[in-house]
Amino acid sequence: MLTSHRRKLILDTLRKTGAIVAKDLSAELNISEDTIRRDLRELAAEGLLQRVHGGAMPSSPAMGNFAARLNVATDEKRIIGRAAAAMIRPNQVVILDGGTTAVQIARHLPSDLRATVVTHSPTIAVELVEHAGVEVILIGGKLFKHSVVAVGAPAIENIGRIRADTYFMGVTGIHAEAGLTTGDFEEAHVKRALSAAAAETIVLASSEKLNAVSPYVIAPISAVTGMIVTDQVKSKILAHFARLGITITRASASPKTKPA
Amino acid sequence: MLTSHRRKLILDTLRKTGAIVAKDLSAELNISEDTIRRDLRELAAEGLLQRVHGGAMPSSPAMGNFAARLNVATDEKRIIGRAAAAMIRPNQVVILDGGTTAVQIARHLPSDLRATVVTHSPTIAVELVEHAGVEVILIGGKLFKHSVVAVGAPAIENIGRIRADTYFMGVTGIHAEAGLTTGDFEEAHVKRALSAAAAETIVLASSEKLNAVSPYVIAPISAVTGMIVTDQVKSKILAHFARLGITITRASASPKTKPA
DNA sequence: CACGAAGTTGCACGATTATGCGTGAATGAG
């Protein structure tokens, strides 16, 4: 029995049954519990599952803990979200991306703001229900569950009918040469379409995204008109981007943390 | 039985049935009441539920307004939702309406169901993220905030490209002569389009909707192929509908709470 | 082929965690 084969089996079993019991599995495969537990430990280290006493449970990048991810937003994302929310002027039409940072924008919008928000994220749409003055345009399509956003041809087509003022884009990488990148092919297409539909594209750049590169290219760096970072980021890192004519907004923590 | 697996089960059961009885659950899972009580104590310490004498109730303190409404769904809606969920066969394409009853359908879907769900409700879409086997098609459009569903011409147009097996429709009135009615003009149009896109239209008819009439007509009663009511409803009231060839499903509260 | 490095596996040990039972206190119904 190959190690990697066994690990694959563990993940498959987990997906099917929703739980792994170390003892049962060791009996079934005729290998010691130690080996199973070692596997579980390493798979957990890779974030592929979550260890619990007696076995493992799914950690599901795509599943349940999306809600959890929303609520454990880092301070950095909150700060960036607040800065982005402050940039929105009354009666503008803005596009909000999916992702945890964009949720923070929604949460920091003034409750009396009158504006139009376009989004392909049902999470954002639900978040904005309480904002009576905000008109929400929901982009439909096939739901990509990892990020909880609509993707696919119908989404692209509907985006093509919109002209917005500003698009607040979330990425997993922004790099002076590689441009804007993300981890999913479909999502990259949608982000490109959204960028094309807005006069300005502002990238929400929490520190780990700076100079990072992910597999799928959204657009060259020239598509970016602005980016928001925290004031913790060294100016040196931002120099490349500033030289390309990108407006850089440095967001700082207000003395009072004000979550919505 | 893994500890964390059991706790997850407790939370799921709580979400579905709205209450946990320690004694029943211990009997069902063949473990001591002590263990259940310990679980409840610790889950309560994490704020995930609220302890009461004999068991536990959902804790909905920090939840949003709309989220709160969802969790106070009446028993009647839960019962109807469960019956509707049970009608969905593997690999079917079903349309779920917006509204609190439809949310109950989503919550009662088996977690391993493989099917496609079409919806214009971002709430439903988010609810289904945890169902790995369910493909979600989100219908976009302008967000009508009262019901939290997408409406308008783009929604209608996108619906027109879909052919589904079954549409589970929520209404505010179902009446033998006045037909299906609801409280919003735009929403009525969308519901009509959804009905036209499905081979069968099944109305979720909680008791206060029966023989009620609202301002805007969705469709004549002939558009309905089935309806789901609770077994509390008098047969006399349903006679009109049965005579029109509508299949009536009488849902009852199960004597035994049977979590997956 | 010989050799060593790197990786994998099973076992032993003490430490940690989960479970069930007994006891007496607390709670809610009649």
Next chain:
DNA sequence: CTCATTCACGCATAATCGTGCAACTTCGTG
């Protein structure tokens, strides 16, 4: 008020965990 149920706590038992260690395989190198 009375009584049955439910609860919380401590304790004993059993299961599970992490670590270190030795035996073994696989692979690359000379």
